[in-house]
Amino acid sequence: MTRTPAALHFPFGEAVPQPGGVIEVAPGLLWLRVAMPFALNHINLWLLRDRLDGLEGWTIVDCGLGNATARDNWEAVFAQHLGGLPVLRVVVTHMHPDHIGSAAWLTERWSTPDRPCRAWISAGDYFSAQLAMSNDADAGGDRAADFFASHGLLDPQAQTGVRERAGYYRRLVPTLPSQHVRLLGGQVLRIGDDDWHCVPGYGHAPEHISLHCPARGLFIAGDMLLPRISTNVSVHNLEPEGDPLTLYLESLAMLGRLLPPQTLVLPSHGLPFGGAAAADGQGGAHTRIEELVRHHAERLEDTRQACRRQPTSAWDLLPVLFRRPLDLHQTTFAMGEALAHLHRLWLAGELRRERGSDGVYRFSPA
Numbered sequence: 149m150t151r152t153p154a155a156l157h158f159p160f161g162e163a164v165p166q167p168g169g170v171i172e173v174a175p176g177l178l179w180l181r182v183a184m185p186f187a188l189n190h191i192n193l194w195l196l197r198d199r200l201d202g203l204e205g206w207t208i209v210d211c212g213l214g215n216a217t218a219r220d221n222w223e224a225v226f227a228q229h230l231g232g233l234p235v236l237r238v239v240v241t242h243m244h245p246d247h248i249g250s251a252a253w254l255t256e257r258w259s260t261p262d263r264p265c266r267a268w269i270s271a272g273d274y275f276s277a278q279l280a281m282s283n284d285a286d287a288g289g290d291r292a293a294d295f296f297a298s299h300g301l302l303d304p305q306a307q308t309g310v311r312e313r314a315g316y317y318r319r320l321v322p323t324l325p326s327q328h329v330r331l332l333g334g335q336v337l338r339i340g341d342d343d344w345h346c347v348p349g350y351g352h353a354p355e356h357i358s359l360h361c362p363a364r365g366l367f368i369a370g371d372m373l374l375p376r377i378s379t380n381v382s383v384h385n386l387e388p389e390g391d392p393l394t395l396y397l398e399s400l401a402m403l404g405r406l407l408p409p410q411t412l413v414l415p416s417h418g419l420p421f422g423g424a425a426a427a428d429g430q431g432g433a434h435t436r437i438e439e440l441v442r443h444h445a446e447r448l449e450d451t452r453q454a455c456r457r458q459p460t461s462a463w464d465l466l467p468v469l470f471r472r473p474l475d476l477h478q479t480t481f482a483m484g485e486a487l488a489h490l491h492r493l494w495l496a497g498e499l500r501r502e503r504g505s506d507g508v509y510r511f512s513p514a
């Protein structure tokens with residue numbers, strides 16, 4: 149993830165919810181924020197006033213990591229901000245640990261013998277999460293280390309670091325909901341008095357679902373559209389010939405066609421942006437989408453130039469795309485992103501790849 153400058157409208161200024169607190173961003177829609185122990189140091193979560201099976205209550209959108217910080221924050225919010233009403237369901241935009249980590253705890257916390265509180269999530273992300281609990285192929289362990297080695301990450305210390313990171317997902321997501329309600333792109337959820345459309349997005353997670361309420365001009369973006377950092381788009385070991393950057397750019401184009409300019413975008417990281425002040429098309433979703441498209445076009449051009457100079461591996465591309473020191477965690481993310489740029493050009497026929505006698509794939513003009 150890299151920083152890009154933005155001239156966006158932030159209707160709530162720099163205000164952010166304090167631990168245990170909320171900000172009402174629209175009637176019946178509460179924003180809370182939970183701290184995380186990473187460079188990306190927080191996640192935004194949402195509560196929507198709802199009614200399900202005749203019962204008044206709330207719907208949660210996204211959960212936080214499966215840790216005490218998230219649980220304590222939720223308990224403080226439950227005690228002060230639900231008006232005595234229960235949580236009726238938990239919508240999870242995608243399977244990443246900061247979004248799904250506390251889902252099992254939340255759904256158990258609010259289930260009663262006659263009324264289960266369910267996790268609502270796409271099938272792609274529910275089953276990918278189940279797989280990630282038992283399979284270390286992506287985030288760490290031997291297969292991830294071998295995959296990164298085939299793209300040039302041969303440094304012994306980094307190799308050891310990736311091998312020792314087996315079980316990474318399980319440490320952040322102690323348990324998953326044992327059942328789910330399937331969300332599908334195009335489906336409409338009735339939440340309270342409003343229709344929210346499930347908008348599928350690709351390239352960041354298997355089957356990410358954002359929520360759009362056209363009547364109220366609200367878009368709960370998840371990780372598909374973020375104001376300051378660019379969404380992580382990575383090739384992973386489980387799908388080693390994947391083309392996630394093409395999928396992500398197609399999803400951005402779709403969002404550009406879908407969202408009216410004055411939409412208030414509620415992202416998982418950073419500040420809500422857009423809204424009425426962006427009605428002229430400036431400072432909202434469209435400005436951000438154009439920036440992100442430009443950002444990736446520039447990175448793709450850097451990638452082409454590097455491959456013209458000499459056959460280039462993902463590892464060789466890191467100093468070209470990321471002009472700053474990276475720790476191990478950032479290095480593996482950056483490797484996945486570098487590969488996403490190489491693969492878009494390779495699978496479009498602009499580049500070819502060859503595996504050297506050292507086992508490393510290098511890309512050059514086709």
Ligand SMILES: [Zn+2]
Binds near residue numbers: 242244352353371
């Ligand atoms: Zn994510």
